[in-house]
Amino acid sequence: METYTDIPEKLKLAVLERIKPTEPEREKLLTIQEELASKVKTAAERLGISDVLVRMVGSAARGTWLSGTHDIDVFISFPEETPREKLETMGMAIAREVAKHAEHAEDRHAEHPYLNIIYKGFDVDLVPCFRVASASRIKSAVDRTPFHNDFVKPRVKGLEDEVLLLKQFMRGGGVYGSELKTQGFSGYFTELLIIHYGSFENTVHAACSWKPGQKIDIMQHSEIEHDEPLVMVDPTDPRRNVAAALSLDKFCMFIDHCREFLKNPELRFFFPAAPLPLKDSEIREKLEARKSTQLAIVFKTPDVVEDVLYPQLYKMEQAAAALLKEYDFTVMKTGVWSGKSETAVLLELISGTLPNVKKHIGPPVWVKTHAEKFKEKYKGADGVFGGYIENGKYVFEIQRKYPTAKGLLEERLMTCSLGKSVCKSVSEGFEIIEDAGICRLKDTDFRVFLRGWM
Ligand SMILES: Nc1ccn([C@@H]2O[C@H](COP(=O)(O)OP(=O)(O)OP(=O)(O)O)[C@@H](O)[C@H]2O)c(=O)n1
Ligand SMILES: [Mg+2]
Structure with missing residues (x-):
């Protein structure tokens, strides 16, 4: 059992100095929020839509946002009984009216449509929602958010710095963000951890002993079982797990990050050095040293949002690995990388080639009809090297259909789901590149990814 040192006060202050919004930054944000709120109200009036309330939610409204991030979440709420269609058309009409003052506007879609705008440099989501009586009666996932605000705001008061430290610490460990790309911890989750454990330090200490099955239920009101690695019962909705999007590996990366940090509490756990992109010469050296086979399936990046793209990439990664295994290749590791123009699914294999000969095992000799049929089919047939009996079964040494992994993928990738x-x-086109062939991909971000890969 490790003994852990205390986290020096000096270190926390040094971190906060870099991530805590300054007073002018706060004032600016507040002004922008007020401007937006009044623009929403004016827009609703102009469109003759009554009974609309505007609410600021998310970390910007709770004082738990990291300096330098410019996200504002504006919720436009309609009475519960408003028909969904009407909510969408009226909500979007108001949002578009507000967007007339914006630098940029873009339609987005979660469970229902919302508008993302850039307003005076701030990244603003204008989200229509239903004003439901409680979070367990929501009609759409976003309806919960105002309840999160009501729960968090009074309880996190005075603990905002602790939340900031935890968010930055999670960023440093690569586990912050509940998008489907990251599958890590959400902002709301970090706030609940601080409310539950009381401080950043307590949270980090507690996490060192977490195991899958860890459950935190602040309100003691859980109604159903969950099978995710970590369950944080939503204090505003007894049936929801706030950590539902967290993957087992991100959960464990966080535990590891906490343990390493407490052995050596240093700034680098919050601000890791940015890894340098791998140069061509380094790629070649590493390939030479590893002596495995690297394969990359490269194709044009689909034009969809990350929350749609990444689950599909992770699925493809699994499907490609399963195909290779089915044809006797041994896959050591898989990964995905996606850039603006190209996307790559990476596979590292023990070897990308297999012998031409493949051992094909048949039925036991005593299972007469089957055995005779089997023997008849292979004995002396084209591409059969030989046959013998082993452990009572007929065995034929036949020609392998796909002796190279590249050939297999080129021919059969499209049969994967x-x-x-x-x-x-x-289906519009892909390329399988092998080993030093990956030097063709020059994207700096890809080269940074490769540094972590090999
Ligand atoms: N997976 C998610 C994402 C968001 N939310 C809700 O939507 C709000 C705004 O989302 P987001 O901006 O992603 O998170 P923040 O809490 O604002 O954190 P950050 O500082 O990272 O912006 C959250 O506070 C939370 O109430 C949620 O419940 N579950
Ligand atoms: Mg936010």
């Missing part, structure tokens, strides 16, 4: 957008892009 792929997500819609990925399937479309892959």
Whole structure:
């Protein structure tokens, strides 16, 4: 058992100095929020839509946002009984009216449509929602958010710095963000951890002993069982797990990050050095040293949002690995990388080639009809090297259909079950590149990814 040192006060202050919004930054945000709120109200009046309330939610409204991030979440709420269609058309009409003052506007879609705008440099989501009586009566996932605000705001008061430290610490460990790309911890989750454990330090200490099955239920009101690695029962909705999007590996990466940090509490756990992109010469050296086979399936990046793209990429990664295994290749590791123009699914194999000969085992000799049929089919047939009996069974040494992994993928990748957008892009064309061939991909971000890969 490790003994852990205390986290020096000096270190926390040094971190906060870099991540805590300054007073002018706060004032600016507040002004922008007020401007937006009044623009929503004016827009509703102008459109003759009554009974609309505007609410600021998310970390910007709770004082738990990291300096330098410019996200504002504006919720436009309609009475519960408003028909969904009407909510969408009226909500979007108001949002579009507000967007007339914005630098940029873009339609987005979660469970229902919302508008993302850039307003005076701030990244603002204008989200229509239902004003339901309680979070367990929501009609759409976003309806919960105002309840989160009501729960968190009074309880996190005075603990905002602790939340900031935890968010930055999770960023440093690569586990912050509940998008489907990251599958890590959400902002709301970090706030609940601080409310539950009382401080950043307590949270980090507690997490060192977490195991899958860990459950935190602040309100003691859990109604159903969950099978995710970590369950944080939503204090505003007894049936929801706030950590539902967290993957087992991100959960464990966080535990590891906490343990390493407490052995050596240093700034680098909050601000890790940015990894340098791998140079061509380094790629070649590493390939030479590893002596495995690297394969990359490269195709044009589908034009869809990350929350749609990444689940499909993860599915493709699994499907490609399963195909290779089915044909006797040993896959050591898989990964995905996606850039603006190209996307790559990476596979590292023990070897990308297999012998031409393949051992094909048949039925036991005493299972007469089957055994005779089997023997008849293979004995002396084209491409059969030989046959013998082993452990009572006929064995023939036959020609392997796919002696190279590259050939297998080129021929059979399209038979894998792929997500819609990925399937479309892959069917328009893909390339399998091998070993030093990956030097063709020059994207800096890809080269940074490769540094972590090999
Ligand atoms: N997976 C998610 C994402 C968001 N939310 C809700 O939507 C709000 C705004 O989402 P987001 O901006 O992603 O998170 P923040 O809490 O604002 O954190 P950050 O500082 O990272 O912006 C959250 O506070 C939370 O109430 C949620 O319940 N579950
Ligand atoms: Mg936010």
